[in-house]
Amino acid sequence: MVRTRLSLQEVVNKYDTGEDPTILENLIRAFRKIQALPSSKPDSFFTIAGYHGEPFVSQDPDNPDWWGGYCQHETVLFPMWHRAYLLRIEEALRNVMAGVDLFLPYWDECLAVGSDDNPVPWILTAPTFDLDGDTSNPLHSYTLQASIANSPTEQARYAKHEGYVTVRYPRSGLVGTPGDIEKTAIHNAAFEDPDTNAAYLNANVKAWLDGTVQILPDKDTPNVPDTYSVDARYKISLDAPNYTVFSNKASMAQWVKEQSGSGHGYALEDGHNAIHLAVGGFYEKNKYNADPIRGANGDMGDNETAGFDPIFYFHHAFVDYVFWTWQKKHDATAKGSIAIDPTYDGTTSQGNPGVSQGHQTRHEQPAYAIQEAQW
Numbered sequence: 001m002v003r004t005r006l007s008l009q010e011v012v013n014k015y016d017t018g019e020d021p022t023i024l025e026n027l028i029r030a031f032r033k034i035q036a037l038p039s040s041k042p043d044s045f046f047t048i049a050g051y052h053g054e055p056f057v058s059q060d061p062d063n064p065d066w067w068g069g070y071c072q073h074e075t076v077l078f079p080m081w082h083r084a085y086l087l088r089i090e091e092a093l094r095n096v097m098a099g100v101d102l103f104l105p106y107w108d109e110c111l112a113v114g115s116d117d118n119p120v121p122w123i124l125t126a127p128t129f130d131l132d133g134d135t136s137n138p139l140h141s142y143t144l145q146a147s148i149a150n151s152p153t154e155q156a157r158y159a160k161h162e163g164y165v166t167v168r169y170p171r172s173g174l175v176g177t178p179g180d181i182e183k184t185a186i187h188n189a190a191f192e193d194p195d196t197n198a199a200y201l202n203a204n205v206k207a208w209l210d211g212t213v214q215i216l217p218d219k220d221t222p223n224v225p226d227t228y229s230v231d232a233r234y235k236i237s238l239d240a241p242n243y244t245v246f247s248n249k250a251s252m253a254q255w256v257k258e259q260s261g262s263g264h265g266y267a268l269e270d271g272h273n274a275i276h277l278a279v280g281g282f283y284e285k286n287k288y289n290a291d292p293i294r295g296a297n298g299d300m301g302d303n304e305t306a307g308f309d310p311i312f313y314f315h316h317a318f319v320d321y322v323f324w325t326w327q328k329k330h331d332a333t334a335k336g337s338i339a340i341d342p343t344y345d346g347t348t349s350q351g352n353p354g355v356s357q358g359h360q361t362r363h364e365q366p367a368y369a370i371q372e373a374q375w
């Protein structure tokens with residue numbers, strides 16, 4: 001059966017105009033239900049969100065690059081893994097809504113470019129949504145039903161306790177150490193009003209999309225990520241000549257180098273990364289500063305916790321839509337029409353559960369994570 005994902009803006013518009021409020025209402029009901037399932041249940045939001053990064057599984061003591069989440073970044077599996085991941089949450093959303101044929105809408109991230117409209121649809125930022133006698137909005141945030149951590153031995157920078165509520169730019173969600181708890185409380189005290197915060201978030205996402213975001217390097221952290229227009233980056237990625245370089249940053253970087261100076265290119269992963277940073281914010285001393293408002297460290301900004309912010313799935317549904325657009329443009333929609341060039345960086349694993357270090361990655365491989373995690 002073929003299903004078509006509409007954009008979230010279209011779904012919201014059908015609700016706002018009264019043309020068809022049920023698509024949005026059923027989506028809200030479904031998210032409420034998977035978020036309410038006990039965290040141990042396979043279809044629970046907690047279980048599925050937890051595949052991406054934390055809670056980390058096992059450890060490889062011999063591999064310093066090993067990462068304990070299942071998600072794939074900077075490898076050719078990036079688009080494929082996240083495609084399978086979206087299907088998994090879509091399946092869970094349908095399982096809890098008997099008889100309703102749900103799909104996951106994509107947040108059309110570039111729709112508002114060139115207009116004064118907010119880039120983030122209101123349903124993602126409204127703190128409440130009135131439906132069925134319940135005012136919670138499960139797309140605004142998620143409250144952790146169990147604690148998460150990377151490893152008990154490692155610095156607990158991204159560890160979060162049970163009852164933690166996910167946050168976005170300009171707020172901070174760092175509560176892993178007593179020092180962070182104190183700093184976060186001071187930082188967040190300046191950002192208490194949800195409407196003002198939503199305005200900050202929209203302005204930040206707009207600035208990243210337009211390429212006007214201003215991030216001032218500081219003396220501890222002179223590194224600022226690429227701030228070139230995200231809208232342009234997505235569009236440029238569609239010109240990537242083959243799947244390998246389209247799919248991820250590492251392969252694209254090698255391709256750009258090979259173009260002997262005249263090379264210019266962005267992978268799908270690049271624009272995607274920037275939206276994570278725009279929605280989450282990111283500041284880590286001596287690593288990098290992606291914050292116009294310094295100290296914003298929302299969940300979307302780091303790979304460990306991003307999957308717990310419900311906006312993640314609407315963002316990735318857009319990334320998947322860009323992937324599909326590339327496939328159509330490059331005549332690569334038929335089964336077997338995508339090939340990987342193993343001579344590129346980004347085609348072997350750094351090592352994470354299911355894909356051991358140095359393993360040649362193949363596009364069939366999201367299935368590893370699927371089997372291992374019993375998807």
Ligand SMILES: N[C@@H](CC1=CC(=O)C(=O)C=C1)C(=O)O
Pocket residue numbers: 073225272273274276277300301302303304306307
């Ligand atoms: N770590 C990425 C941003 C990012 C990407 C993700 O895929 C993620 O889940 C969270 C954050 C960067 O520095 O650019």
